[in-house]
Amino acid sequence: MIKIFIDEKAIEVEKSTTILKAAEQAGIDIPHLCYHPAFPPEGTCRMCLVEIEGLPSLELACSTQVKDGMKVSTKSERVIEARKGVLEFLLAEHPPDCPICDKAGECSLQDYYEEYGQFENQFNEFKEKREKKVKIGKNLIRDMERCILCRRCVRFLKEVTKTQELGVFERGIHSEINILDGVLVDNNYSGNLAEICPVGAMTDSDFRFKTRTWFLKKGESICPLCSRGCSIFIEYHEGFSRFTLPKRVYRIRSRENHKVNGFWICDIGRYGYSYIDENRIDKIIVNNKEGGETITWEKMVILLAEKIKRLYYIKKTSRIALILNTWLSNEELFLINKIFRNDLSVENIYFTDPPEGEEDDLLLTSERSPNKRGAREIGLDLKPINLETLADKTDLLLIFGSFMFDQFNLAEIKSALDNIKMKIIFATHSNEMNSLVDIVLPMSLIAEKEGSLTNVDGIVQRFSPVLMAQGECQPEWKVLVNLAKELEINFRYYSQFSSPEAILDEMGKKISFFEKKSE
Amino acid sequence: MIKALGYFLEIIRGSIITTRHFVVNMHFHFMKLFRIKTKRKGAVTIQYPEEKREIATRHRSLHRLMTNKDGKPRCVACMLCVTVCPSECIYVEAAEDPDLEVQKYPSTFIIDLSRCCFCGFCVEACPEDAIRMDTGQIEFAEYSREDLIYNLEKLIG
Numbered sequence: 001m002i003k004i005f006i007d008e009k010a011i012e013v014e015k016s017t018t019i020l021k022a023a024e025q026a027g028i029d030i031p032h033l034c035y036h037p038a039f040p041p042e043g044t045c046r047m048c049l050v051e052i053e054g055l056p057s058l059e060l061a062c063s064t065q066v067k068d069g070m071k072v073s074t075k076s077e078r079v080i081e082a083r084k085g086v087l088e089f090l091l092a093e094h095p096p097d098c099p100i101c102d103k104a105g106e107c108s109l110q111d112y113y114e115e116y117g118q119f120e121n122q123f124n125e126f127k128e129k130r131e132k133k134v135k136i137g138k139n140l141i142r143d144m145e146r147c148i149l150c151r152r153c154v155r156f157l158k159e160v161t162k163t164q165e166l167g168v169f170e171r172g173i174h175s176e177i178n179i180l181d182g183v184l185v186d187n188n189y190s191g192n193l194a195e196i197c198p199v200g201a202m203t204d205s206d207f208r209f210k211t212r213t214w215f216l217k218k219g220e221s222i223c224p225l226c227s228r229g230c231s232i233f234i235e236y237h238e239g240f241s242r243f244t245l246p247k248r249v250y251r252i253r254s255r256e257n258h259k260v261n262g263f264w265i266c267d268i269g270r271y272g273y274s275y276i277d278e279n280r281i282d283k284i285i286v287n288n289k290e291g292g293e294t295i296t297w298e299k300m301v302i303l304l305a306e307k308i309k310r311l312y313y314i315k316k317t318s319r320i321a322l323i324l325n326t327w328l329s330n331e332e333l334f335l336i337n338k339i340f341r342n343d344l345s346v347e348n349i350y351f352t353d354p355p356e357g358e359e360d361d362l363l364l365t366s367e368r369s370p371n372k373r374g375a376r377e378i379g380l381d382l383k384p385i386n387l388e389t390l391a392d393k394t395d396l397l398l399i400f401g402s403f404m405f406d407q408f409n410l411a412e413i414k415s416a417l418d419n420i421k422m423k424i425i426f427a428t429h430s431n432e433m434n435s436l437v438d439i440v441l442p443m444s445l446i447a448e449k450e451g452s453l454t455n456v457d458g459i460v461q462r463f464s465p466v467l468m469a470q471g472e473c474q475p476e477w478k479v480l481v482n483l484a485k486e487l488e489i490n491f492r493y494y495s496q497f498s499s500p501e502a503i504l505d506e507m508g509k510k511i512s513f514f515e516k517k518s519e
Numbered sequence: 520m521i522k523a524l525g526y527f528l529e530i531i532r533g534s535i536i537t538t539r540h541f542v543v544n545m546h547f548h549f550m551k552l553f554r555i556k557t558k559r560k561g562a563v564t565i566q567y568p569e570e571k572r573e574i575a576t577r578h579r580s581l582h583r584l585m586t587n588k589d590g591k592p593r594c595v596a597c598m599l600c601v602t603v604c605p606s607e608c609i610y611v612e613a614a615e616d617p618d619l620e621v622q623k624y625p626s627t628f629i630i631d632l633s634r635c636c637f638c639g640f641c642v643e644a645c646p647e648d649a650i651r652m653d654t655g656q657i658e659f660a661e662y663s664r665e666d667l668i669y670n671l672e673k674l675i676g
Binding site: 131209210241314 | 597599608619
């Protein structure tokens, strides 16, 4: 540890840290554009110039390492003057088209201009005219006028994906970020480029012009689309009071988490958010009943509990079958295990999951559901469904999710389900499956509920609701706790579970894997 | 005591002014009735809808969207008016313009006039001078609320 002084504030830092990182630790903000914590410093933007006592010229904070007793000033007159100068040169070619730029509102250059710029234009020359929209990737549109040549995108493709599709071509004022021989940036991490671009030079055609960034609120969540469980921000629009918007979630961005995903997320997680808003159900649907009879959740739970109790008293709980999936959180799987396997000794517990997909060596795993590891650690056997035995042995079938469709076709499912007396589905989306069952219960998604997931490496990650549950949607854990209480087999045990946190604490006591992992 | 007297004096002065106005106005009104002095207006009341006062040049009335020379709306769908609108009565949807030089254009532009409070913030916020409140139309009452929701065509035309 060495002691340095930044703006006369004494800070103790590790030996080989840079001034910029040291300032960050001390809570002092040094403007920077090209520096990104994921890459080694590059020093192309010159925004981070600071004054070091004893040195004649200003030094780059991003690449200068600290020395013992170093005195750095980040707010001296010379530094501010230098920042203004650098900004003036950056803006010499950067168009002032913030109103139509997608980055406006979260653009570093815009922020720095507000703070250090606002100068009169001293240039007699017109700005260079360049291509405003060129498709250079799967979801990427490049605007060369706005580019400040920080090379973050080039470095990302060189160091993270190692595909190197982009490079800087030509020289001087003509230099531009481009692809070679028309080969588009087409890898599973290309969406990160639009996110790390400090200006609006690289925009995401999925988000482009859909809304403005300042309308969006963001909440921390976990990506459920593969078993990596990357940390994400869900950015959603709260809507206007007079106008209905087509969707709530407008984009997914990565959240820094060095235990799991570092700075990045893959494109499957980034662009696969449409399931949150499309085709959702928000009402309890009771099929085979005349008229649109409505039923409340309380009545529904009582009805379900009575059905189970009847089988329990005549000792026929073996005729209950469950079809689970690993989109359920640790707490929900634990409750199901407790209620159905331990209390009711149900044996027919099957799992259906989305089919496995591609994997890569960076983040994406082949398992397309977030909690397979959790289910295994809880002690559930991930048995696949056997439709024939299911049809023969079952009176009451509880289905969670509609992933059966990925394995069987509609006719197969229909013929199997027709033999079962009572079928209940806990569904999030409306699809053909819902017409085959007796009762459809609307469920909340991971973005709308609380709980925890165990990722492929065994890291237990808690998540909290970002979006409001719509209509009558309820999280599974709540329904399961209410059901368990209504069953009156172990009322006192289940009434302690007022929140997923309480369930996770209980899990920590019961299962050694979840001990101390509830973070 | 003197203060109270002051109040009464003011009241009396006020009633004298009122009476003078009344008498003068009635005088000219009667003159006009008998066709003696017709140029000077009699009563100060304006006979609205037949008679209308001239609207001030700085007034704010029904919005209009400006167009470019080629007839397309000048609006670039930056949504600054949506942002600034205190009554949330503007709704804009942007779309990618096929023209390579132009970034985006408003595919929908709706102003809910039943909610608009005519503050004029949208006009001030607009970076392109695309929205103005200078049509001079101050009478646009409708029988239903839906008719007060103006879309792009109605706002341009």
